[in-house]
Amino acid sequence: MDTIINGLAPALWVDKYADALYAFTIVRISDREIAKDIVQDTFLNAWKARESYTGKASEKNWLYAICKNKIIDHYRKGASNIVNVAAREENEYFDEAEHWTPDTKPGDWGLDYTQPVEKKEFYTVLEKCKTKLKEIQQTVFVMKYLDDLDSEEICKVLDLKPSYYWVLIHRAKLHLRTCLEKNWVNVQ
Amino acid sequence: MKKLILSCKRATYLISLKEEGKLSFRQRMQLRTHLSICSMCKKFEKQTAFISGNAKHSPQHADVTLDQNSKDKMKTTLKNIVDEK
Numbered sequence: 001m002d003t004i005i006n007g008l009a010p011a012l013w014v015d016k017y018a019d020a021l022y023a024f025t026i027v028r029i030s031d032r033e034i035a036k037d038i039v040q041d042t043f044l045n046a047w048k049a050r051e052s053y054t055g056k057a058s059e060k061n062w063l064y065a066i067c068k069n070k071i072i073d074h075y076r077k078g079a080s081n082i083v084n085v086a087a088r089e090e091n092e093y094f095d096e097a098e099h100w101t102p103d104t105k106p107g108d109w110g111l112d113y114t115q116p117v118e119k120k121e122f123y124t125v126l127e128k129c130k131t132k133l134k135e136i137q138q139t140v141f142v143m144k145y146l147d148d149l150d151s152e153e154i155c156k157v158l159d160l161k162p163s164y165y166w167v168l169i170h171r172a173k174l175h176l177r178t179c180l181e182k183n184w185v186n187v188q
Numbered sequence: 189m190k191k192l193i194l195s196c197k198r199a200t201y202l203i204s205l206k207e208e209g210k211l212s213f214r215q216r217m218q219l220r221t222h223l224s225i226c227s228m229c230k231k232f233e234k235q236t237a238f239i240s241g242n243a244k245h246s247p248q249h250a251d252v253t254l255d256q257n258s259k260d261k262m263k264t265t266l267k268n269i270v271d272e273k
Contacts (some may be wrong), residue, residue: 010270014263023249026256036258042195043266090197106231113238116245124248126239145243170204173236180239 007055013043028071028142030131042067075139079158109185117180129179137172194222197231
């Protein structure tokens with residue numbers, strides 16, 4: 001299998017691209033086993049689709065495109081499995097009068113919110129906090145902020161009602177804010 | 189009076205909606221009123237904007253590699269179907 005077929009060299013794929021594709025997938029899907037499966041499927045699908053490779057894109061970019069599609073497929077599956085919205089998940093942050101509770105109210109972060117963070121730790125903690133979200137919340141957050149898709153497109157791809165999408169994004173923010181305050185701000 | 193003022197729970201939801209550009213005029217006014225008297229929700233607004241603003245610059249790749257065992261398995265699986273050709 002060490003020949004070049006239609007401009008592709010599948011014998012080298014795993015050594016050349018598996019780490020990068022895995023690192024790319026794992027920030028979008030935190031489950032390691034699923035991420036591995038996606039990388040494996042990317043290679044298998046690429047091989048099956050070898051005739052469609054025109055050489056217009058580099059081999060690497062072509063594999064990334066296939067990998068991205070696999071990720072989206074996984075997101076779709078997850079979104080279609082959701083039966084109903086957990087009722088009032090936000091309630092853990094507010095009391096009966098719908099005010100912040102002493103434990104959940106936003107604290108002082110002591111930083112200039114208009115300045116971008118330069119420290120790598122912020123992203124390490126954000127990544128960890130993200131994995132604690134419900135899968136569908138993580139999905140919409142990643143699509144919106146990492147993949148920079150607009151909400152209409154996200155709703156279309158995942159077949160979500162906009163009102164449900166807004167609730168998901170809102171909950172993701174509530175959880176992430178609290179998690180970052182606990183694990184990033186207060187440990188600086 | 190109580191009805192004119194949003195609860196914090198509602199206000200935070202509107203803050204998230206606002207970032208999506210989905211507030212009606214009435215909601216904008218309600219939110220503005222709430223934020224003028226509620227320092228906690230004001231913090232929420234700034235902090236979540238800070239989070240999403242920075243999240244946009246998240247690394248596209250995690251700082252991880254695959255274990256050799258998984259790679260070997262992938263190689264074998266791929267080789268099998270390539271050789272089938």
